[in-house]
Amino acid sequence: MTRKTKTPKIYENQQIDSQFLDSLLQPEDNTYPWICDDADDYFLQLEEQFLQNAPLEDLSPRSQAFFHTLDSIWSRQDKYNTKCITLANLQETLQARFAVCVPQDLLKAIAQRASEIFQPASLMGEQLVECMQGLLPNWETEDLLVLSRPYAYAMRSGEQPDVVPNLENKEWASLSEIEQARISFAIAHYALKQLNSFQTEA
Numbered sequence: 001m002t003r004k005t006k007t008p009k010i011y012e013n014q015q016i017d018s019q020f021l022d023s024l025l026q027p028e029d030n031t032y033p034w035i036c037d038d039a040d041d042y043f044l045q046l047e048e049q050f051l052q053n054a055p056l057e058d059l060s061p062r063s064q065a066f067f068h069t070l071d072s073i074w075s076r077q078d079k080y081n082t083k084c085i086t087l088a089n090l091q092e093t094l095q096a097r098f099a100v101c102v103p104q105d106l107l108k109a110i111a112q113r114a115s116e117i118f119q120p121a122s123l124m125g126e127q128l129v130e131c132m133q134g135l136l137p138n139w140e141t142e143d144l145l146v147l148s149r150p151y152a153y154a155m156r157s158g159e160q161p162d163v164v165p166n167l168e169n170k171e172w173a174s175l176s177e178i179e180q181a182r183i184s185f186a187i188a189h190y191a192l193k194q195l196n197s198f199q200t201e202a
Contacts, residue, residue: 086198087115093194098187103172109135110184114191120199124192125152131188136181147181151189 091111098107110131117130128148129141136144172180 083115086195087111089198090115090191090194094187094191097190101170101172102183102187106135106184107187110188110191114188114195118192118195120196123152124189125149127192128152128185128188131192132181132185135184135188139181147185151185 091108094107094111095104113131113134117127119127125145125148128151129144132139132144132147133141175183
């Protein structure tokens with residue numbers, strides 16, 4: 001029976017340390033020229049090759065076009081973020097004000113449509129009709145214009161029409177179609193005014 005002799009742990013650790021030290025002290029190859037003394041020559045050579053392939057006069061307009069494209073992308077992203085924040089604020093405002101008596105889906109749809117068509121310089125009556133056309137598809141444009149008149153006249157005279165008629169103890173489903181349309185117009189008018197105030201605050 002042969003007897004195995006164990007190598008002392010200290011000896012094994014010394015061997016590992018020695019191998020590690022040897023690997024650290026081995027001469028560097030040219031794989032990483034920026035570590036060597038010839039790094040400046042290496043980068044100068046690369047720069048010369050680059051300039052030969054792409055003359056400076058070609059780079060200037062291309063770089064300007066590239067940065068212009070980046071600016072337009074950032075600008076579009078900023079506008080998109082602003083629209084998302086505005087829509088979220090408007091939906092929250094409408095929910096807080098009208099959710100007790102008006103279906104939430106309708107409030108979301110009014111907020112979405114109002115934020116899409118809102119133009120501060122446009123006439124309120126035209127914006128109301130444009131806002132409600134998609135939400136009341138069964139109604140003729142002439143009928144929508146009639147429903148928008150009180151708000152258009154109120155804007156001209158400086159009066160503030162009632163935002164929503166008194167709906168206490170009434171359920172949305174129990175209201176007539178004309179009552180629902182009038183209330184929808186009132187909420188759309190309120191939404192457009194809110195969008196105008198959001199823009200003024202910004």
